[in-house]
Amino acid sequence: MTKSALAKKITAALIVLSVLSVILATSFMLLITRQQFADYIQRYDQATLDQWLPIVSEYYELNGPEGLQQYLESNMSGSIMGNGMGKRRGAGMMPMRSKLGQRVIVTDLNGMVVADSSGTLTGKKADIDLTDASSAMILADNEQQGTLYIVSPLGAGLASLENDFINKLTISTGILALFMGLFAFVLGLVLGKRISAPLEELSAAIHLVARGKLDKRISLTGDQEFVQLGHDFNIMAQNLQEAETYRQRFTADLSHELRTPLTLLRGQLEGMQAGSIPADNENVTLLLDEVIRLSRLVKELDNLALLENHRISLHITTFTVSELLDRLLPVHLAMQDKDIVFNVKVGNDVEQITADHDRLLQILLNLLANAGQHADKGGKINLSIQREQEHLLFSIADNGPGIQPGDLPHIFERFYRVDDSRNRRDGGMGLGLAIAKGYVEAHNGKIWVKSTPGIGTTFYFTLPRIE
């Protein structure tokens, strides 16, 4: 089941991790313990050896193997009767009291035991393993006479102590690992739930959105990452929903735009076929107008699609303002025709413009056409071009009825019309402002609008300086 797979994995990982860490820590401790024990025993034996070596050497030299054997036996039995002997035989020599359980063995150069504190090996080949015992050479006249071995029971004792310790440690490690595992299991369950629950919610929400239920939003709770994720999800869903609404409206608007000219064309053509409308030059000219409008619509939609995909490429050139303004002649004529006062004001420092000439002209024509549609007879339209620090600022102001605040945010949308009842012939297709916005933004400029109902509307746009 995918539902709890994540929680399971987290739990398993936690268990493995905790048990593994317990085992690792214990192994490390064992290793250290062993080393410490070995080190301790070795140092202990060495110290004993250091004590015994001069005594045994001297005894060996003075009294030979038999004397040494006697000495060792008397001294190692644990009694204190060797005191006198010591005084008698070795001048200034302190009698050695062996430490409990220590065994001293002396061999000659051939490995034959010459003296053994426990007495059992004397005269025989050393058949016990002496390699582990601490040893030192017995020297006389700078020549090796034999070897002194100290067999410390402490080593073996310690070794068993060590084993004991290790065993206990292993057992407690096992118990600890078990407890840690249990703890990790519980923790894993809790943590897994904590992580998987919001993920499950998100997953369910994504599932819904993927199936087209775009109004699904998720609650923002839990850890910061999940809140952020949920927040982003909600924004994404919101954008999707808006895009979908926009698309639906666009499709509806588009078919609406197509319906009127197509109906007209069809009606006229059928009339001509039936003979009720003469198929003469004049009537065909009217049909042609509809076709021109449709062609224009297609071209503008094409442009908009390019703009929206950021696939438009600009042909940047440098041209004079006066050349650009000359191209506004039809605007002047149209304004005269409507009795609108059209003023153009250009800053003194604006002589040349570097931009895509045709696109800039199109922006101006669209904005001026829009202003012309909304200005009344005898109204005023001002076009101003000023140089600001990093850009050119264009403004197109009219003293028309203004735009209601509710309409302002939508003014640059495709097919958006403030007054839907407005005659579409006069009002254009509602693409002009959207295209203007697209062209301004293709120049990396900004476009915005300010409007006061009853006073008028001003469109502004900027073109950044292009070097």
Added chain:
Amino acid sequence: METVILLAEDEKKLRDMTAQHLKQEGYKVALAADGLEAIHYWQELQPDLLVLDLMLPGLSGWEVLKKIRQKHDTPVIVLTARADEVDKLLGLELGADDYITKPFSPRELSARIKAVLRRSRPQEPSALISFHDLRLDPERMEVFIGDVLLKLTASEFKILMLLAGNPGQVFSRLYILERVFGDMYEGYERTIDTHISNIRHKMEAADNGQVSIKTVYGIGYKLTAGE
């Protein structure tokens, strides 16, 4: 000598319609339905001009253009449905002489064909357009009524050219606007009235009543003679 135009277009209706218009203009028209045919006929017929749709099946218009340009500089006018291709064409990387975007006006296509042919054969005198005693020289942008030279602006000249090229034909303001000013001046149809009125004044000043621009109420304008 007949001018041969090779028209490469895969949509049959569009091909036939365009061919019809071009024949009307007095050209001999050869048709190709795909890229390979276009190359084939181009080699065989050596046309004076090629009208080439970019989206052809098999060998695309781009490839056809490339192949042709490797061998010869036959004038080529490209038909394209996509505005974003225009940029590449405009750079003339591929050496197209002109382009026209769909949907297009066949009348405009033949105007462009004329212009391109004139450029490719500079020795040929440009065809004068005349209607009664009105004469237009497209090359020098001069208009005469009888012997009187009219002083027209560039826009006025283009409008009169359009009307005189098709006397008696009614042209709507929208049509004139689109052909003369390009398609960016949407919504400024009425400005045509001003230009027409200016042309009329200049024609009347030449003091000849033979040719005049007549208003067709509710529709547009046409060039007529007499009355």
